Amino acid sequence: MNLQQLQQQSFTRCKEQFAYIDEICLYNTDKIAKAYRECRVSEFHFHPSTGYGYGDAGREKLDEVFAHVFKAERGLVRPHFVSGTHTLATVLMAFLGKGDTMVSLIGAPYDTMKSVIGYEYEVKNSLVQKGVHYDEVPLKNDTYDLEGIKEKVKPGTKLVLIQRSRGYSSRKTLSPQDIGLICRTVKAIDRNIICFVDNCYGEFTAKEEPIEVGADITAGSLIKNAGAGLAPTGGYVVGKADLIETVADTLTAPGLGDHVGSYTGGYRLFFQGLFMAPHVVAQAVKGAVFAGAVFEEMGFAVSPTCEERRYDLIQSIYLKNAKNMQLFCEGLQRYSPVDAYVRPEPGEMPGYTDPIIMAGGTFVQGSSIELSADGPVREPYLIYLQGGIVFEHNMLAVMSAAEFVATHQDEE
Numbered sequence: 001m002n003l004q005q006l007q008q009q010s011f012t013r014c015k016e017q018f019a020y021i022d023e024i025c026l027y028n029t030d031k032i033a034k035a036y037r038e039c040r041v042s043e044f045h046f047h048p049s050t051g052y053g054y055g056d057a058g059r060e061k062l063d064e065v066f067a068h069v070f071k072a073e074r075g076l077v078r079p080h081f082v083s084g085t086h087t088l089a090t091v092l093m094a095f096l097g098k099g100d101t102m103v104s105l106i107g108a109p110y111d112t113m114k115s116v117i118g119y120e121y122e123v124k125n126s127l128v129q130k131g132v133h134y135d136e137v138p139l140k141n142d143t144y145d146l147e148g149i150k151e152k153v154k155p156g157t158k159l160v161l162i163q164r165s166r167g168y169s170s171r172k173t174l175s176p177q178d179i180g181l182i183c184r185t186v187k188a189i190d191r192n193i194i195c196f197v198d199n200c201y202g203e204f205t206a207k208e209e210p211i212e213v214g215a216d217i218t219a220g221s222l223i224k225n226a227g228a229g230l231a232p233t234g235g236y237v238v239g240k241a242d243l244i245e246t247v248a249d250t251l252t253a254p255g256l257g258d259h260v261g262s263y264t265g266g267y268r269l270f271f272q273g274l275f276m277a278p279h280v281v282a283q284a285v286k287g288a289v290f291a292g293a294v295f296e297e298m299g300f301a302v303s304p305t306c307e308e309r310r311y312d313l314i315q316s317i318y319l320k321n322a323k324n325m326q327l328f329c330e331g332l333q334r335y336s337p338v339d340a341y342v343r344p345e346p347g348e349m350p351g352y353t354d355p356i357i358m359a360g361g362t363f364v365q366g367s368s369i370e371l372s373a374d375g376p377v378r379e380p381y382l383i384y385l386q387g388g389i390v391f392e393h394n395m396l397a398v399m400s401a402a403e404f405v406a407t408h409q410d411e412e
C-alpha cells in the first residue's frame with residue numbers, strides 16, 4: 001500500500017470517531033461560552049498587575065471562570081504554579097500531615113508524583129518523609145478494582161488520589177462515569193474523605209468533568225489541555241470552597257490565601273487558552289485517533305485502537321524495535337514547528353534506567369498539548385504520542401513518521 005492510500009484508508013476508518021469528537025467539542029465550547037457570558041468577562045480582565053496584586057481583577061475573574069466551567073464552588077488558577085506536578089503537590093501538601101493516610105486508587109501514580117509522595121525511595125521533604133502514610137490499590141485487569149478500593153480505603157482515610165489519564169502506563173483511562181462510581185464507593189466508606197482527581201490530559205475529552213460526577217477537588221496543568229497551547233505557564237485547582245481556601249493558603253501563606261499574587265504578563269492568554277481548549281483538545285484527540293489508525297494499518301499494535309472512546313490525549317504505539325522508535329521520532333521531528341532540523345537521539349534521563357527517545361518542538365517549553373512523542377528504548381518499544389494543536393499538522397507529522405518507519409526500516 002502506498003502512503004497516499006494509507007492516509008486515505010486510515011482517515012476513512014476514523015470518520016465515526018471524529019464525528020463523536022466533534023460532538024464533544026461543540027458541547028464543551030458551548031459550556032465555555034456560557035461561562036464567559038455569565039461571568040461577564042471583559043477586556044480589562046486581561047490587564048497585568050504588579051506587586052502584591054491586591055484586587056487584581058483578572059486573577060479573580062479567571063478563578064471565577066474556571067470554577068464555572070468545571071462546575072465547582074471555587075477555583076484557584078495561577079501562573080505561580082510552576083507545573084502540573086507543583087499544582088497537584090500543593091493540593092496534597094495542603095491536606096496531608098503527620099499521621100494522615102492517602103490512598104492512590106488506580107495503581108501507581110504518574111512518575112513525577114512518586115517523588116512528591118516519596119514512593120520508591122527516600123525523597124527529602126516528601127509526604128512519606130513528613131509522616132504521611134501512603135497506600136495504593138493495585139490495578140486489576142488493567143483497570144480500577146472496586147473491591148480492592150473497598151478493602152484499602154477506611155473510615156478516617158484523609159484523601160484518595162484518582163488519576164484520570166493513563167499517563168505513561170498501559171491501563172485504561174478513566175471515563176467520567178468511572179470517576180463517579182469510584183467517588184461514590186469512597187463516600188460510602190466515609191463521606192469526609194477528600195476525593196482528589198488528577199485531571200491532567202483529561203480536560204474536555206468528555207462532556208463531564210470530575211467535580212460534576214462527585215469529586216471534591218481536581219487539578220491540572222495550564223500547559224496541557226486547559227491552556228490550549230496559549231497559556232504560557234501555570235496550573236489550576238477547582239473544587240469545594242473550603243478546600244480551595246486551604247490550597248490557596250498553602251500556595252501563598254496562611255492568611256494571604258487567594259487575595260494576593262500579581263502577574264505582569266497579563267491574563268489574556270489564560271482566558272483565550274481556556275476558550276480555545278475544547279477545540280484544541282479535539283484537534284489533539286483526532287490526531288491521536290488518526291495515528292492509531294495509520295500504525296494499526298501498518299501492522300503495529302496500538303492502544304487505544306481508533307474505534308475506542310478516548311478520555312485523554314495519549315496514543316501508545318508498539319513499534320517492535322529500537323530502530324523503529326528512532327525512525328518514528330525522526331519522521332515526527334521533521335514536522336515540528338520548532339527545531340525541525342534536530343535529529344532525535346536516545347539519551348539518559350534522571351530517574352530513568354533506560355535511555356529515552358523523544359521528538360517534538362514546542363512553542364511553550366515542554367508543553368504536551370503541542371505535538372510530541374517519547375518513550376523508553378526497551379521492550380516493548382512503546383512510543384507515546386500526545387498533543388497537537390492543529391489537526392492538519394498532526395496528520396502530516398504522523399504520515400512523515402509512518403513514511404520513515406516504512407521506507408528506512410530495512411536499511412542499515
Ligand SMILES: *Cc1c(COP(=O)(O)O)cnc(C)c1O
Nearest residue numbers: 083084085110165167200201221
Ligand atoms: C503531566 C502530568 C502530570 C504532571 O504534570 P507536569 O506539568 O509534567 O509536572 C501529572 N499527572 C498526569 C496524569 C500528567 O499527565
